[in-house]
Amino acid sequence: MKVNLNTRILSKNEQAAELNRGFLADHKLACLNLISSPGSGKTTILARTITDLKDKLRIGVIEGDIKTDYDAQRIRTAGAAAVQIETEGACHLSAPQVNWALQKLPVNDLDLVFIENVGNLVCPSAFDLGESGRVVVLSIPEGDDKPAKYPGTFANADVILINKIDLISYLKFDLQRVLADIAVLNSKALIMQISAATGQGMQTWYDWLMDQQTSR
């Protein structure tokens, strides 16, 4: 006996993502899902962004990590509200977890919510969190083969931040190769070369962020 279903396997996650989308729209909040390998500089980018835009943009952060609340502490030190999700082993955030975290943020006093996903270039890409945009970070020390090796993650990005660009002259990193590989997978993504450590290129990122908020 055969039962034909054709049901979406991640439908529970997708339903929760829709709830998040509705909640964010009701509160006129932009929401960006940050995806990258561990150590690419996601938290440093966020901390610098929060500091530099503190008079212009009210930012809240949902932090995802397998263990510890180190990142949430760094965000609070930078001056923004943060909620930490410890996934206890799970390699990605899911929409119900974000739903829980959104309830804990002072959403009425915010313009923009960042979701810093668990550091992982594979799994987070399969889980819609209800975000309004997806930002993928690739840092120079990781190597120039990452877009080709993790096509799903780069294909679904709205913005790709190439971070630690100040290190490019010290390391073997073929920027043209990266740009060509991204062009194959995703011709619509905005690509920004930045250094959260030195501030290089950050203004382009800030301008784009301000547009996200005003377009809500």
Add this chain to the structure above:
Amino acid sequence: MHETAVAQSILDTILEHAGKLNAKPVRAVISCGQFNTLNDEAMQFAFETAAEGTVCEAMELVIRHIPLRARCVNCDRLFEFDIYTPACPECKSEHFDFQADAPLLLEEIEFENPNDKGGL
């Protein structure tokens, strides 16, 4: 490793149907795209582990990988995208738009026929 989350979700759905039909599931077919791809080995292992001790233990899981299609901007040809030769097979143009990637689907579940019970 997102295979564990996928396995649990599949298992929940199969168990729900097995309970309703009061039948033993023997085979399920799932499918995925190229960007939301599943690793076969990890998926089989995750499902086996999740199914342990349930009526789904030892059932067969079939994973179908659905190709990603793209349409050439230059000559309008629809083709299956291959990351190793990312160009239109007709006119060799590298300008194309991806079609939607196939979603993760639980396509069908096969249950043991009541008269099969007891086997040989």
